[in-house]
Amino acid sequence: MVNCCGLVSEKNVPVPLKSISVQLQVQDHVASVSSSLQYINEEDRPLEAVFVFPLPADAAVCHFSARIGEQEIVAEVQDKQSARDQYDDAVSSGQQAFLLEESDQSSDYSSSVGSTSCVRVSFFRPASAAGVPEVSSASVVPYTLSLSVEVRSSDRISRLESSCPLDPLEFLDAQHTHATVNLSAGHRFDKDVELLLYYENTHQPTAVVEAGAAAAQSGSLMGDPALMISLYPEFPADVMSSLASQGEFIFVVDRSGSMGCEMHHGKDAQKRIESARDTLLLLLKSLPMGCYFNIYGFGSRFESFFPQSVVYSEDAMEEALRRVKSMNADMGGTEILRPLKHIYSQPCYTDHPRQLFVFTDGEVWNTKEVLDLVKSQVFSHRCFSFGIGEGASTALVTGMAREGSGHAQFITGTDRMQPKVMQSLRFALQPAVDNISVDWTVPEGVTVEMLSPPISALFQGQRALIYAQIKGQSSGETEGAVTVKYRLKDQPATNQLQFTLFITYETNRAEVMLTIHWLAARSVIRSLELQDRAGGAAGVENIRSRIVELSVQAGVSSVHTAFIGVNKDSRQTVKGPLLQRRVLTERLKQRPVAYGAPAKMSRRAAPLGCSSLGSRRCAATKAMQVDTEPCIRKRSMMVASASASHRAEPELQKDPLLQLVSLQKAVGCWELNAALAGVFGKTEDEVTNHRPAQVDGSVWATVLALIWLYSYKLDQQVEWQFVAMKAASWICSQKPGGLSQCVCDGNLLLGSQLTEDTLGI
Numbered sequence: 104m105v106n107c108c109g110l111v112s113e114k115n116v117p118v119p120l121k122s123i124s125v126q127l128q129v130q131d132h133v134a135s136v137s138s139s140l141q142y143i144n145e146e147d148r149p150l151e152a153v154f155v156f157p158l159p160a161d162a163a164v165c166h167f168s169a170r171i172g173e174q175e176i177v178a179e180v181q182d183k184q185s186a187r188d189q190y191d192d193a194v195s196s197g198q199q200a201f202l203l204e205e206s207d208q209s210s211d212y213s214s215s216v217g218s219t220s221c222v223r224v225s226f227f228r229p230a231s232a233a234g235v236p237e238v239s240s241a242s243v244v245p246y247t248l249s250l251s252v253e254v255r256s257s258d259r260i261s262r263l264e265s266s267c268p269l270d271p272l273e274f275l276d277a278q279h280t281h282a283t284v285n286l287s288a289g290h291r292f293d294k295d296v297e298l299l300l301y302y303e304n305t306h307q308p309t310a311v312v313e314a315g316a317a318a319a320q321s322g323s324l325m326g327d328p329a330l331m332i333s334l335y336p337e338f339p340a341d342v343m344s345s346l347a348s349q350g351e352f353i354f355v356v357d358r359s360g361s362m363g364c365e366m367h368h369g370k371d372a373q374k375r376i377e378s379a380r381d382t383l384l385l386l387l388k389s390l391p392m393g394c395y396f397n398i399y400g401f402g403s404r405f406e407s408f409f410p411q412s413v414v415y416s417e418d419a420m421e422e423a424l425r426r427v428k429s430m431n432a433d434m435g436g437t438e439i440l441r442p443l444k445h446i447y448s449q450p451c452y453t454d455h456p457r458q459l460f461v462f463t464d465g466e467v468w469n470t471k472e473v474l475d476l477v478k479s480q481v482f483s484h485r486c487f488s489f490g491i492g493e494g495a496s497t498a499l500v501t502g503m504a505r506e507g508s509g510h511a512q513f514i515t516g517t518d519r520m521q522p523k524v525m526q527s528l529r530f531a532l533q534p535a536v537d538n539i540s541v542d543w544t545v546p547e548g549v550t551v552e553m554l555s556p557p558i559s560a561l562f563q564g565q566r567a568l569i570y571a572q573i574k575g576q577s578s579g580e581t582e583g584a585v586t587v588k589y590r591l592k593d594q595p596a597t598n599q600l601q602f603t604l605f606i607t608y609e610t611n612r613a614e615v616m617l618t619i620h621w622l623a624a625r626s627v628i629r630s631l632e633l634q635d636r637a638g639g640a641a642g643v644e645n646i647r648s649r650i651v652e653l654s655v656q657a658g659v660s661s662v663h664t665a666f667i668g669v670n671k672d673s674r675q676t677v678k679g680p681l682l683q684r685r686v687l688t689e690r691l692k693q694r695p696v697a698y699g700a701p702a703k704m705s706r707r708a709a710p711l712g713c714s715s716l717g718s719r720r721c722a723a724t725k726a727m728q729v730d731t732e733p734c735i736r737k738r739s740m741m742v743a744s745a746s747a748s749h750r751a752e753p754e755l756q757k758d759p760l761l762q763l764v765s766l767q768k769a770v771g772c773w774e775l776n777a778a779l780a781g782v783f784g785k786t787e788d789e790v791t792n793h794r795p796a797q798v799d800g801s802v803w804a805t806v807l808a809l810i811w812l813y814s815y816k817l818d819q820q821v822e823w824q825f826v827a828m829k830a831a832s833w834i835c836s837q838k839p840g841g842l843s844q845c846v847c848d849g850n851l852l853l854g855s856q857l858t859e860d861t862l863g864i
Contacts, residue, residue: 109142109154109155110140110142110222111155112153118152119142119245120141120142120143121141121142121143121245122140122141122248122249123138123139123247123249124138124139125139125248125250127251127253128254128616128618129252129253129254129255130255130616130618131255131258131309132229132309132331132333132566132568133622135227135616135618136225136227136228137166137224138224138225140222140223140224141221141246142221142222154169154201154203154222162226162228163226163227164203164205164225164226164659164660164666165226165227165658166178166223166225167224167666168223168668169201169221169222169223170221171199174199176199176200176201176669177668178201178203178667179667180660180664181655181664181665181667182663183204183664186664186667187202189667190202190669193669198669198670199670200668200670201667201668202666203665203666204665204666205665247290248290248292249285249286249288251286252283252285252298253282253283254281254283254284254300258280259303260274260280260301260303263282263298263299264298264299266294266296267290267294267296268287269286270286272284305335305337306337307598308332308333308598309333309600310600311331312329312330312573312602312606313328313329313330313331313617313618313619315329316620319656323656324554324620324623324624324656324657325620328572328606329571329573329619330585330619331619331623332585333569334558335565336536336591336596338534343534343563348391348393349391349394349454350395350456351452351458352386352390352394352397352531353396353397353399353412353446353459353460354386354462355442355446355462356399357439357462357463357464357465358401358430358431358432359435359464359465360436361432361437361492362464363375363376363431363432364464366378366492366520367515367516369517378491378514378519378521379430379462379520380427380430381761382462383423383430384424384427385524385525385826386524386525386528387420387423387424388765389528389826389829390825391415392415392771392829393414393415394415394455395414395452396413396415397411397412397413398423399442400430400434401437402433402438403436403438404434404438404441405442405445408426415769417768420769424765437465437466437467438467439467439473439499440467440469440472440476444476446459447480451483451559456485456535456559457485458484458485458531459484459485459486459487460488460489460524460527461488463489463496463500464490464491466498467496470496473502474499475506476633477502477506479556479629479630481506482556482558482559482561482567483559483560485508485509485530485531485560486503486506486509487504487511487531488500488503488504488510488512489511489512489513489514489527491514492515495513497513508562508565509530510527512524521822525821525824525825526821529824532825533563534591536560536561536562537559537560538589539559539588540588541553541569541586541587542585542588543585545577545584545604546579546580548575548577549577549604550573550575551572552574553570553571554570554571554627555569555570556630570619570622570623571623573604573605580604581603582601583601583603583604585602586598586599587599624653624654624656625659628661631646631649631650632650647663650662650663651664760816760822760823762778762782763779763808764823766778766779766782767808767829767830770829771826771831772805773801773804773807773830774801774804775791775800775801775803779804779808782811789852793848793851793852795841795845795848797841798840802837803849805833806842806845806862808830809830809831809834809864810862812827813827813855814853814855827862831862831864842859843859846862846864
């Protein structure tokens, strides 16, 4: 099994790398990367090697070539089975050949490349994250890195910065929309290559038209002009400071056998399922009134608390808490695709953006299919994922958050789950842009066909790229317009963008890039692949044929095609026995880091050498760093015994904070009773006797709860912040008299000195 990337022999030994050369082009919001990797063949005979090239899920290969001796062979896209047959025939007859395939279950690419000295891979992706070369552990590495960057933008470029020394940025036009820069010579591989690109008009929507390929048939996607709209709404500070009261919150909890394992090996360690139950208690108590919610448990099968999401109320919350108490790690293996499909098959509620929280401690065999499914719903929901323990698949956890525009968290060692989950809840409660519409104004004879799926919601930090194909011919007019409308917290916004319908390429450009066309084709292919994976539907063969047709036409990869290259010009066959081996490759797993957070690169030999730029259109755009250290973890499975699965479950309230939270009502208040008094270390009579005469019992109890939280649990505020906000809001809605005296008496009872402002009332 191949556990490293780069060029690898059949014995899983990396072929020595000599140099890495990376050319990066950023066109508005799209990054095109071309990586050339030079290897030294130290074998004494020709031997089929395997080239492993991990890529982000949203990237696609558009070029692959290999130099064998002095001959460079450029691959072409073909139907996968045909490509495999052609490769086998070529190798069997002693010809030089190679085959590059996209994994069916991950975004990795692997290739059998023969006696190769240089490999060149080009790929493209939306410019929102970056992959950087791995770093060797040696103090002096035996290879070099060169990196050249070209930026073209419809917006003015402010500057470009890096964590590594760069040559001076050179602007090639007076408008500062075209620039080049190189990585300074002598990179020592002692730090990540990180690029930060700054634009001036961060949130201004843009519309960019790209001419079709001259050789492509008119009327086809590659032959017609393609248009890309970038939408990156601004979320003002006053909007973000207020939390949304709407939303549909779905909590999906792994209940496989391994969730019965302990969180860590220390003293008094909780079981993972117990920590999940405590976390669900906090989540349920923190939800706003009027939202929708549901809870799913999954393993080899899945079940939900309610047939569909229900309105958050006292009765619904209490029913959910009753069922949470009985949740056990008793559902077998880990199969998350079926519950996700079920969730996504249910319609969203109007004005209630869907927020998905996924908790898992394992890995799945069909990671790619899961990630593709999440990505297909990116504009109808947001996905927050949580990896529990060392066995959680980082490819799955970080991938779901990335494709669902959410946030990933890992809970390992002695980490507490609750604070990390509540941080993500704050993100989920922030307002979202909705009611998004796109309208076209084009001359007679011209039509615009949307290639992107509809967008129902956009969240802070999320950019939408919308692709369209311009069809037909205009008798005279050359200008068109697109009107983009959306709503943010009941405030409408309208942007109208002008664009030129038909353009020609600059004659001085040596190489014509069809990046927008490639991305548009990739978007259509991904949508078709999702339909294909759904299976059982009529016309599946037609869908696959369409995928292959579009993939071949555009020259971009898909799960049903492969890049095949055969040296047909060589008159000599490869000398010596060529050993053909089918080598299984496994996706490299990343270390547990929060998605979007900086992560130090692993230091290993045989680096991948693919570098791209993250250029989110924000005030300070930071390229995400990805740790590619292989962390192959085996899930620890535990089969619960019959006696354990039927034993009486302990109460959720294991500490005073959880006990206090468990006593809060859905509306945010507490009732005055002995259980609440016990949390304060008082008797019910003591608490009752100190109540001001003019203050209602529930108001008094709720004020005391707030005073206790701010006085004795301030270090855990991230866990109870929403509980406190609900309580303060409820108190204000009651408009009680004598509130100042109530706070004063509460301070006296609990030994505190807090003000009404501190409590938020």
